[in-house]
Amino acid sequence: MLSIKDLHVYYGGIKALQGINLDVKEGEVVALIGANGAGKTTTLRSIFRLTPIVKGDIYFYEINLTKLPSYKIASLGIAHVPEGRRVFPNMTVKENLEMGAYLVKDKKVIEKNLEFVYNLFPRLKERQKQLAGTLSGGEQQMLAIGRALMSNARLLLLDEPSMGLAPLLVQEIFSVLKKINEEKITLLLVEQNANMAFSIAHRVYVMETGKIVLSGPTEEIANNEAVKKAYLGG
Amino acid sequence: MVDILQQIINGISLGSIYALIALGYTMVYGILRLINFAHGDIFMVGAFIGYFALGSWNLPFALGLVIAMIGASVVGMIIERFAYRPLRTAPRISLLITAIGVSFLLENLMVLIVGASPRSFPQSIPVDIYNIGGLILTNRQIIILLISILLMILLQFIVMRTKIGKAMRAVSQDKEMALMLGINIDSVIAFTFALGSALAAAGGVLVGLYFNKIEPYMGVMPGLKAFVAAVLGGIGIIPGAMLGGFILGIAEILVSAFISSTVRDAVAFIILIIILLVRPSGLLGKYMREKV
Ligand SMILES: Nc1ncnc2c1ncn2[C@@H]1O[C@H](COP(=O)(O)OP(=O)(O)O)[C@@H](O)[C@H]1O
Ligand SMILES: [Mg+2]
Numbered sequence: 001m002l003s004i005k006d007l008h009v010y011y012g013g014i015k016a017l018q019g020i021n022l023d024v025k026e027g028e029v030v031a032l033i034g035a036n037g038a039g040k041t042t043t044l045r046s047i048f049r050l051t052p053i054v055k056g057d058i059y060f061y062e063i064n065l066t067k068l069p070s071y072k073i074a075s076l077g078i079a080h081v082p083e084g085r086r087v088f089p090n091m092t093v094k095e096n097l098e099m100g101a102y103l104v105k106d107k108k109v110i111e112k113n114l115e116f117v118y119n120l121f122p123r124l125k126e127r128q129k130q131l132a133g134t135l136s137g138g139e140q141q142m143l144a145i146g147r148a149l150m151s152n153a154r155l156l157l158l159d160e161p162s163m164g165l166a167p168l169l170v171q172e173i174f175s176v177l178k179k180i181n182e183e184k185i186t187l188l189l190v191e192q193n194a195n196m197a198f199s200i201a202h203r204v205y206v207m208e209t210g211k212i213v214l215s216g217p218t219e220e221i222a223n224n225e226a227v228k229k230a231y232l233g234g
Numbered sequence: 235m236v237d238i239l240q241q242i243i244n245g246i247s248l249g250s251i252y253a254l255i256a257l258g259y260t261m262v263y264g265i266l267r268l269i270n271f272a273h274g275d276i277f278m279v280g281a282f283i284g285y286f287a288l289g290s291w292n293l294p295f296a297l298g299l300v301i302a303m304i305g306a307s308v309v310g311m312i313i314e315r316f317a318y319r320p321l322r323t324a325p326r327i328s329l330l331i332t333a334i335g336v337s338f339l340l341e342n343l344m345v346l347i348v349g350a351s352p353r354s355f356p357q358s359i360p361v362d363i364y365n366i367g368g369l370i371l372t373n374r375q376i377i378i379l380l381i382s383i384l385l386m387i388l389l390q391f392i393v394m395r396t397k398i399g400k401a402m403r404a405v406s407q408d409k410e411m412a413l414m415l416g417i418n419i420d421s422v423i424a425f426t427f428a429l430g431s432a433l434a435a436a437g438g439v440l441v442g443l444y445f446n447k448i449e450p451y452m453g454v455m456p457g458l459k460a461f462v463a464a465v466l467g468g469i470g471i472i473p474g475a476m477l478g479g480f481i482l483g484i485a486e487i488l489v490s491a492f493i494s495s496t497v498r499d500a501v502a503f504i505i506l507i508i509i510l511l512v513r514p515s516g517l518l519g520k521y522m523r524e525k526v
Pocket of ligand 1: 011014016034035036037038039040042043
């Protein structure tokens with residue numbers, strides 16, 4: 001479904017990505033883990049062409065994303081839940097969700113998606129008239145995920161959805177992610193919280209300073225000694 | 235008392251025109267963080283398009299107004315496309331200097347086309363004067379106020395309720411996120427310029443009707459004052475621009491009536507200094523959100 005081939009991204013002198021190869025198959029949950037500054041966010045943002053790509057290609061099915069303008073990428077069925085949530089603070093919860101469905105023409109489909117999101121996150125329904133900027137961190141994360149789901153996306157990119165959230169909320173978010181995947185939506189999940197990522201991922205890529213250093217099925221990676229030491233707290 | 239009321243009525247007429255111009259400043263600032271110094275000249279271009287539509291083609295007033303608005307929005311979109319868009323990623327100061335350049339260009343082009351001397355605006359609506367308990371009110375003042383309020387309601391509706399309006403708000407809050415949701419931000423920005431320019435053009439036609447005189451530099455002072463009005467209300471905030479426009483118009487007329495008409499143009503700048511000292515985010519601005 002998604003295939004990143006030999007991707008190089010340089011920010012001026014900083015070589016943030018140095019030849020990334022990564023594949024995501026339909027229906028999978030793929031986790032991308034790595035320390036702060038490894039290049040995880042850069043990888044996700046590159047899919048939407050928001051980074052200076054020096055070399056390499058990104059394919060979504062047969063389409064080379066590196067040849068498209070950023071705003072055309074959503075229409076292929078990819079949605080991003082970015083680092084820091086980036087909800088529109090001065091718009092209401094409902095308006096934020098509507099913006100997620102910006103490309104959906106059919107009003108009935110929008111209604112149906114809204115229903116689906118409100119079912120996953122009843123809290124958003126309670127707060128639908130509230131400005132997004134006044135929500136708590138956890139609620140904003142729910143909103144960011146909900147907004148991505150409004151677009152009928154087949155592939156969801158999630159950048160550290162657990163960041164800054166209390167453990168209970170993290171559990172809640174991840175159980176929703178699992179439900180989303182059961183709806184045949186594919187997930188590419190960036191996480192620092194490797195334990196949580198492993199709990200839902202089928203396959204894992206491990207990243208260090210701009211390179212993929214390890215990849216494989218979750219059980220294999222989770223039992224790797226170096227990974228245990230670096231990411232699973234021993 | 236009647237005197238003060240009378241001046242307030244006059245101030246509201248003037249203020250509604252400032253408000254129309256201020257809206258364009260504030261919308262463009264909201265979406266590009268650009269003080270579009272050419273905006274006052276768009277107002278002037280709108281007045282001239284109205285002048286020709288009403289004077290040379292003898293169109294009815296409402297039609298002339300609409301043509302001026304459409305014409306100016308095309309000019310606004312052309313300016314955005316060719317002067318500002320290539321500088322989207324350039325330092326903001328380049329954009330600002332370009333805006334000043336565009337302002338001179340529009341003024342001098344107009345001098346080239348119509349000459350520098352003032353022209354009298356077609357009086358397509360004859361004046362009616364009403365005397366209500368000592369208050370003098372003209373039909374033109376009423377028309378100005380009604381058209382301004384109608385346009386502001388329309389704008390508010392577009393921005394708050396329509397899809398493109400919501401996209402405008404989204405783009406002004408987070409361009410990258412808007413892109414990732416599939417919003418073509420170039421067209422949204424172009425639309426913003428079109429809207430702002432149309433409102434300024436309406437202001438230009440109304441000024442022509444009210445003051446009966448237009449010339450290529452007519453946009454300079456109202457442009458600056460409308461900018462002050464936008465800052466006063468809180469730049470980037472649409473209701474703020476409306477509020478700021480009315481306050482400025484009323485303040486200006488009161489000062490010129492009761493203190494001295496020679497300081498009338500200074501009022502705006504005194505207000506600007508005070509607001510920058512006391513409340514730089516403007517009357518309706520809660521805080522300044524600087525984007526990194
Ligand atoms: N916009 C940017 N400009 C310059 N350097 C950047 C930018 N974004 C990220 N970087 C650098 O690129 C590297 C990878 O960053 P990032 O992709 O954010 O890592 P991660 O998400 O894994 O923490 C870091 O060294 C970071 O400092
Ligand atoms: Mg990151």
